[in-house]
Amino acid sequence: MAKKVTVYDIAKALDISPSTVSRVLNNSSLISEEKRELILRTAEEMHYEKRSIKKQKGRAIITIRLFLPRAKFSYIHLFYDVAELLEGVQQGFGETRVNIITSLNDGDLSLFDSKKLGDIDGCIFAFTKPSEQMEELLEDRGVPFLMLNRSNPEHNYVLVDNLSGMDKLVGAMYEKRKADLKPCFIGFSQLPSVSALREQGVVEACQRRHIPFDPQVDVIMVDSLTELNSKVIPALKERSYNAVLCFNDLMAVSLYQAALHQNWQVPHRFSLCGFDNSPMLQLMDQRIDTIEFSLRRLGMEAGLWLSSRIIDRSQAPIQKALEGTYIVGETI
Numbered sequence: 001m002a003k004k005v006t007v008y009d010i011a012k013a014l015d016i017s018p019s020t021v022s023r024v025l026n027n028s029s030l031i032s033e034e035k036r037e038l039i040l041r042t043a044e045e046m047h048y049e050k051r052s053i054k055k056q057k058g059r060a061i062i063t064i065r066l067f068l069p070r071a072k073f074s075y076i077h078l079f080y081d082v083a084e085l086l087e088g089v090q091q092g093f094g095e096t097r098v099n100i101i102t103s104l105n106d107g108d109l110s111l112f113d114s115k116k117l118g119d120i121d122g123c124i125f126a127f128t129k130p131s132e133q134m135e136e137l138l139e140d141r142g143v144p145f146l147m148l149n150r151s152n153p154e155h156n157y158v159l160v161d162n163l164s165g166m167d168k169l170v171g172a173m174y175e176k177r178k179a180d181l182k183p184c185f186i187g188f189s190q191l192p193s194v195s196a197l198r199e200q201g202v203v204e205a206c207q208r209r210h211i212p213f214d215p216q217v218d219v220i221m222v223d224s225l226t227e228l229n230s231k232v233i234p235a236l237k238e239r240s241y242n243a244v245l246c247f248n249d250l251m252a253v254s255l256y257q258a259a260l261h262q263n264w265q266v267p268h269r270f271s272l273c274g275f276d277n278s279p280m281l282q283l284m285d286q287r288i289d290t291i292e293f294s295l296r297r298l299g300m301e302a303g304l305w306l307s308s309r310i311i312d313r314s315q316a317p318i319q320k321a322l323e324g325t326y327i328v329g330e331t332i
Contacts, residue, residue: 005048007140014042017132020154022139031154061097062121062310064089067105069128081279081295085126085148088296092303096311107131122306124148126298144309146318148298150193153319158301160293161321162194162275166201166245167208168326169273172289173243174209176271176332181211183243186232186251187221195221195247198275202245225254233258242270243332249274249281252288256331272331287329297322 007025011018016039024031024039025048031039066089068082082102090098101120105128123130123138123145129152130138130145138145146156174181185202187195199219206213220235222228232255235241246252252274259266266272266286274281277292301320308314 005043005046007048007136010039010043010046010048013046014038018136018139022136061099062093062307063099063101063119064306065120065123066100066102067123067125067128067130068102069126070104070106084295085299088294088299088301089124089303089306090299091296092300092305093307096307098303105130107134109133109137121310124302124306125150144306146302146305148302149293151319156305156318158298158305158318158320158322160291160298161323162197163201163204164321165275165291165293165324165326166198167205168291168324169245169275169289169332170202170205170209170211172326172328172332173245173271173273174211176267177242181243182239182241183211183213183245184218184220184235184239184241185245186228186247186255187219188247188251189221189223191247198245198247222251225251228255228258233262236270244270244272246272246274249276249278249288249290252290252331253280253284256284256286256288267331273329277325277327281329286331287327289329289332290327291324292327293322293324 007018007021010016011021014021016035020031020035021039021043024036025043066086086100089100105125120143123143124147125145126148127150129147129150144156146158148157149159151157151159170183173183183202183206185199187199189195199215202219203213203215205211217239218241220232222231228251232244236244244252244255246255252272256266256272259269259272264270271289273289275291277290281288281290301318301322305318308316
């Protein structure tokens, strides 16, 4: 009896990842047409037969697994209200009963081994990305998944529009300081994909307004918050920056505290802003300007899309950027 051709056989023949092959065979429209045609043609030539995936019909409850990131450093957790995210997911499913199981995205594939835990209808990766092995497993089982606030051109995702958010913050600083504006951006190396997008937003916003900004000089990358005193404070002194756009609110709050130790007044010494509108800002005596993105709305968009995929069998992809709201504070 001839050996049955698998997704891995096709992937090996084409030197393409198995997850990409699976996405094409599962009718994803996010793969380029050229690659899609190549995979489908090769599958036909190799006499590939798609494995039927049995789904229980008429189930009373939909089970969703929500993956959250592990943090290398404890303070990376930005005090997001996960309950708000869960409420949004449930709202997206409407009257459908949803059982949401939360897990750390630590690469443990055994979560899907047992019948009890393996019967997952869909997955959400919030502020994290699936490993290649996880992608392959989900694609092979036909389990729809999407990422929140992370992106990949071949995946489904919903994120906050970092570019427009940074544009609003740069615009507010420019309105305040006009031609005297001399900004810098404080990036965070531990979350490079998000930091790079927010840096890009600053660069493009400055270019649109003809504000001098050299990414090679005016972007200060830190590996941890402890480096604010050793790298950022000296840079503010030496280069006379009068505006600081921080990677997120946690960094902005930490820099605000560091400035107080220098007897600097914000915004007299420099304008300051964060990003995310974290609940931690409510503890500040001076409200930091920031961009709000709604966890509830992110969750709702995820729930709506998963509901259409699981219940309505829709094949429509989702790659959506949600515009954040500028929250006016007292630090610009």
